[in-house]
Amino acid sequence: MSSYRAGFACFVGRPNAGKSTLTNALVGQKIAITSNKPQTTRHIIRGVLHRPEAQLVLVDTPGLHRPKTLLGQRLNDLVRATWSEVDAIGLCIPANEPVGKGDSFIASEIGELKASLVAVVTKTDLVSKKELTEQLMAVSQLGEFADIVPCSAVSGDQLGVLTDVMISHLPSSPQLYPDSMLTDEPEHVLIAEMIREAALEGVRDELPHSIAVLVEEIIPEGNLTKIYADIYVERQSQKAIVIGARAERLKRVGMTARAQIEDLLGKRVYLDLHVRVAQDWQRDPRQLRKLGF
């Protein structure tokens, strides 16, 4: 009988808990958007970890939050749908912040699911051994966990252990994806995420929720790939922020995103960016669908 295991896992936790960074560190390739601002992970992006004896498919979800807009509601629905489909859930709690109401809320939300629950204490590089021990104690009070694993996505500490633990909770199953596959997101989604990430660099805190990116066209021409994309904002004033004085800022956004996309595609890229205003796109079902939500 084969002892091969394969299945799905996701990391949950309050905003800024380190979920995206952890997913990226485990998969070993930049696939999910990360930023130092909360709630910027939009799409469900899967990374696939290949081991001789197992395949772990990581699903990245946005944070659960109090829905103020239609987008907020859809994101929450998306998160719950994902939770009900995975075999293991890692609840991420940063080592350097007190366990709080947000953590208990999520712990109780996931407590009823069929998935195995693993508590993941993240960012251990930021605390002393003593602080970490205290945090592990506090976290163990949050719920019934199959395992508790402290780790750091930045120093790499314990990432192997975490992978082994997540795999131990997967069912016996044949391989789900081919060996070469790291992510099954269509290229245009990854490209849109890279542009969005670049557009968010250094802008005001309320802006993250107001930016969406739509890749209109990807045209391969030999060794060059031409990409046409629109950056959507909600108001004229936001458009001015994104473009910047004499379009300097937009130029930088384009350069940053282009470098990343060239890495992703392994080809030279011509990137054409337009900033467009879609009034209140977060509240408009038609706009939301168009933008992929």
Ligand SMILES: Nc1nc2c(ncn2[C@@H]2O[C@H](COP(=O)(O)OP(=O)(O)OP(=O)(O)O)[C@@H](O)[C@H]2O)c(=O)[nH]1
């Ligand atoms: N020092 C340190 N910082 C980390 C670590 N993991 C994540 N961070 C930082 O914590 C911040 C939040 O990380 P993200 O991975 O974006 O967090 P998230 O939980 O995906 O956040 P949302 O998308 O808001 O839900 C970023 O500034 C990261 O650089 C870690 O292991 N050590």
